[in-house]
Structure formats: structure tokens, C-alpha cells
Amino acid sequence: MEQAEIGLVGLGVMGAALALNIAEKGHRIAVWNRTGAVTEAFHAGAGALAARIVPTQSLTDLVAAIRPPRAVILMIPAGEAVDQQIAALRPLMGPDDLIIDAGNADFHDTERRAATAEAAGVPFLGIGVSGGEEGARHGPSIMGGGPKAAWERVRPVMEAIAARHQGTPCAAWMGPGGAGHFVKTVHNGIEYADMQMIAEAYGLMRDGMGMSAAEIADVFAAWNEGPLRSYLIEISAAVARASDPETGAAMLDVILDAAGQKGTGRWTAIEAQHLATPVPVIEAAVMARNVSARLNERRAGEAVFGPGPQPLGGALTLADLEGALIAGKILCYAQGFGMLAAASVAQGWGLDLSAAARVWRAGCIIRSDMLDPMAAALGEDPARNLILSPAFAALLQRHQGALRRVTASAALNGHGLPALSSGLAWFDLMRSARGTANMLQAQRDFFGAHGFQRLDGKPIPHGPWGKHM
Ligand SMILES: NC(=O)C1=CN([C@@H]2O[C@H](COP(=O)(O)OP(=O)(O)OC[C@H]3O[C@@H](n4cnc5c(N)ncnc54)[C@H](OP(=O)(O)O)[C@@H]3O)[C@@H](O)[C@H]2O)C=CC1
Ligand SMILES: O=C(CO)[C@H](O)[C@H](O)COP(=O)(O)O
Numbered sequence: 001m002e003q004a005e006i007g008l009v010g011l012g013v014m015g016a017a018l019a020l021n022i023a024e025k026g027h028r029i030a031v032w033n034r035t036g037a038v039t040e041a042f043h044a045g046a047g048a049l050a051a052r053i054v055p056t057q058s059l060t061d062l063v064a065a066i067r068p069p070r071a072v073i074l075m076i077p078a079g080e081a082v083d084q085q086i087a088a089l090r091p092l093m094g095p096d097d098l099i100i101d102a103g104n105a106d107f108h109d110t111e112r113r114a115a116t117a118e119a120a121g122v123p124f125l126g127i128g129v130s131g132g133e134e135g136a137r138h139g140p141s142i143m144g145g146g147p148k149a150a151w152e153r154v155r156p157v158m159e160a161i162a163a164r165h166q167g168t169p170c171a172a173w174m175g176p177g178g179a180g181h182f183v184k185t186v187h188n189g190i191e192y193a194d195m196q197m198i199a200e201a202y203g204l205m206r207d208g209m210g211m212s213a214a215e216i217a218d219v220f221a222a223w224n225e226g227p228l229r230s231y232l233i234e235i236s237a238a239v240a241r242a243s244d245p246e247t248g249a250a251m252l253d254v255i256l257d258a259a260g261q262k263g264t265g266r267w268t269a270i271e272a273q274h275l276a277t278p279v280p281v282i283e284a285a286v287m288a289r290n291v292s293a294r295l296n297e298r299r300a301g302e303a304v305f306g307p308g309p310q311p312l313g314g315a316l317t318l319a320d321l322e323g324a325l326i327a328g329k330i331l332c333y334a335q336g337f338g339m340l341a342a343a344s345v346a347q348g349w350g351l352d353l354s355a356a357a358r359v360w361r362a363g364c365i366i367r368s369d370m371l372d373p374m375a376a377a378l379g380e381d382p383a384r385n386l387i388l389s390p391a392f393a394a395l396l397q398r399h400q401g402a403l404r405r406v407t408a409s410a411a412l413n414g415h416g417l418p419a420l421s422s423g424l425a426w427f428d429l430m431r432s433a434r435g436t437a438n439m440l441q442a443q444r445d446f447f448g449a450h451g452f453q454r455l456d457g458k459p460i461p462h463g464p465w466g467k468h469m
Helices: 013-024 036-044 047-052 059-064 080-092 107-120 132-138 148-161 179-208 213-223 231-241 264-275 280-292 295-305 318-347 353-359 371-380 390-412 418-430 437-448
Strands: 006-009 029-032 053-055 071-074 098-101 124-126 128-130 141-145 171-175
Touching (some): 006 059, 013 029, 013 132, 013 148, 029 036, 098 148, 107 124, 107 179, 141 353, 171 179, 179 213, 213 318, 318 418, 371 390, 390 418
């Protein structure tokens, strides 16, 4: 039998869709899944593509089914499962055979696996794949990381299966080691923030303006025709429009308000702290998911303090909400790109921020019309904060008023808007040439003799605190 060009382990939601995508682009692929019955069912359901798919029932058969030098994609949960699969596969493979972890991964794990592979003289790639099931099936965004030569080996397949933005594949090598998985992690942090800001606008419409889910769907659909045009706004319109087949009620109205999470947003927040790079909108979004899961505490809080959100009494318009989301989105993306810049320096990756923005323009969950001008702005001057680029500074000038009205009215009326309001706070700090950290420095010097710098440059590193004690 003709050997496959590539192999794939893990026929779950993403792996199955990716395997069909690869087969559809004309590549013969061998597949293996931990639960063998899943492999059989997958092959049986692959229709015409089944002819290009080789189902296998052991890792030995999987490896034997692939033409050397081999490439095997892992599409399985992050963490131990990946280490176990690598440990099981490596002894079966040759020194030129490539293992590709294409699931989400903590980039520290990817760095460790890359170092182990390099020491053993075998190739390993860690690549981020975004787009959910639909993206994996018809064109995801792909962020490659690891040895450039190994990426070049699989680049033709990656570019063939990736989404396209005006003909350009949304698949690119981001850098060595864990760079690809790091870019995917920041992508997911932005995803959390974008989703949270949309949920905040939804809450203002539902609880502050008394709008039904169907009316809210119309608003999201209208916003999707303007500057906010994006996959997440588009699906927000769709989910707000959907009805529950059981009760006929709006689907949103029957879904429990407790968010799940697999951890990628948390990885972003943790790494941001390690890098001392401010991503408050992303951190607020992670916090909001954590709070959402504390249902009993929230119910107890409402019992003691009364319900939070009150009607806004006409204080805000839908245009205010749209403007606030435009401003919030720019602020959160600027923070995400700032984090990529900080990691690039810390890790010596040489990340091209514009290239990251370019692979996010199509296929991924955060794809949006704004990413093309963002890629252009980052290309003009990668060292400049995105909010200072002329195009995005002008948008912020235009929409910051809406963000202020929305966050102020929300605060006055009991609506918690952690993401939008932390975005505004960061923006105001970023436009303050004279901040308030002089007070922090004085306090630190007072209690710990930590010293400070003076504005006039005089070499007097401590304050006269002793005289006043
Ligand atoms: N779902 C999404 O939208 C996205 C997911 N990802 C990432 O893709 C990867 C796969 O996710 P997804 O397809 O959603 O997950 P699923 O839960 O749908 O599938 C998981 C797959 O991994 C296999 N698996 C689970 N544990 C092990 C193990 N210990 N050893 C070997 N195989 C194992 C399962 O096999 P079995 O059938 O035997 O259980 C199954 O094939 C994850 O890293 C995820 O974070 C990335 C982007 C988007
Ligand atoms: O990577 C993804 C999208 O880009 C996955 O869907 C991921 O599972 C989303 O994260 P979470 O489960 O934490 O919401």
C-alpha cells in the first residue's frame, strides 16, 4: 500500500477535522487514536476522503504507514498526555523523524521538549493551531515554533491547510523553541479578553437597557458590518439569535452563567506577570471567568447587598457601547502585542509582531478586520506601542469618550465591567507623563530604605523620613 506523507495522533474534535483537511488538500495521512473504535468510526465517516486516510490500531503500525523521513502531528490535550505520546513514539521513529505538538501547550513545556529533542538530535516542533473545529476542517491559523529547518519540511502542508487572507496563507514560523506556542497562548489571552468585553456589552444591553436576546442579536449583527467586524462578534449575533429546542426560549437565557476554561488564558496572565508586561484586560477576563464559576458566593453576595446591575435609564446609547468595544479591543490587542514584544526580548526569539498579526487575519478565533491595519502598523514600527500608531491613536481619540461614558455609567449602576474598565485605567496610565509612583517610591524608601531617583537628578537617594518619625 502507498505510504502516507504525514501521520496524526488524536482524532478528537481538532485532530479529526485537521486530518480531513490534510486529506482534502491531497495529502495521504495515517491516523491513530488512543481509543481504537474512534479511529474506525472516523475512517468510516470520512466519505470520499477515506481513500487518502490510513487508519492504524497501534503506534508501530502508524509509524510503519508513513514514508520516511516521517512527520507525526499530536492533537491531544496539553501536559502529560503529550509527554507520554512523545515517549511512546520516539523509540519507534528514526533520527530524522519529526514530532509536531499541534495542540495548545504551556510554552515552558514546549521549550523543555525542544531542548530534549535537540540534545537527542531529533526534530520537534510546537505549533499553535487556532480556529476551533470549523477552522481545523477548512483553514486554521497556524503559528509555527521550533527549528526553522523542521518547519520548512512541513511548511507546504501547513500552508496548504491554513486559512488564507487575500490569498496569503495564515501559517508562518514564529521563532525557535516555544515561540509558536507562546504566540498561540497570547492569541488565546486576547480571545478571552475579546469575549469578555463582548459579554460586558451584552450584559449592559440585557440588564441595563432591558433588551431581549433577539434584539441584542440584531445589534451584534449590525456591529459586524462596521469597525468591529470579526468572528467573535459574528458568532455572538448567532448565539444571541438561537432558541432552545427544548423550551423555545432564547438559548442564551437557559445557559448557566459559569464559564469553563482549559487554562490558556491563565497561562497568558501568569507569563505576563513573569515578564512584568501589563495585560490588564486579559487578566480581568481570566478573573471574570474565575468569578463566574463561584455561583454560590455570587448568590450569597446578591442576598446581602442586593442585585448588582440596575437599569441605565437611558444614560447610554448603542453607539456608546460600540465605541467602547472599539476602544477596548484596540487596548487589549496593544497589550497582547506588547507582551509578545517583551517575551521576544526575554527569550531572544526575534518575534516579528507584524507576522503574528498577519497569521491572525483569517482562520483563528480572534480574526477581525482590525488585524490587517494592526499588521501594517506593527510593520511600520515594531518598537512602537500599537496605541501610538497614527491609525489606532486616531481611533482611540475618537472612541475613548464612549469608553469613559460606558464604564462610568456601568459603575454608577452596578454593572461590573472588569475588562473594559481595566482597559480604560491602563489607557489613562499610559497617557500620564507624570504618574503617582513617586508616592510608591517614597513609601518604599520610608519603610525599606529602597532609595529613589530625583526629578532634578541630584544624587540624594533617600528622603528625610527620620526627621519626621
Ligand atoms: N477544541 C478547540 O477549539 C481547540 C483545541 N485545541 C487544542 O487541541 C488539542 C485537542 O483538543 P480537542 O480536539 O478539542 O480535544 P478532544 O477532547 O476533542 O480530543 C482529545 C483527543 O486526545 C486524545 N487523548 C486524550 N488523552 C490522551 C492521552 N493521554 N494519550 C493519548 N491520546 C489522548 C483523545 O483520545 P480518546 O478518543 O482515546 O479519548 C482524543 O482523540 C488540545 O491541546 C486543545 O487545547 C486547539 C485549538 C482549538
Ligand atoms: O484554543 C482554543 C481556541 O483558540 C480552544 O478552543 C481553547 O479550548 C479555548 O480556551 P478555553 O477552553 O480556556 O476557553
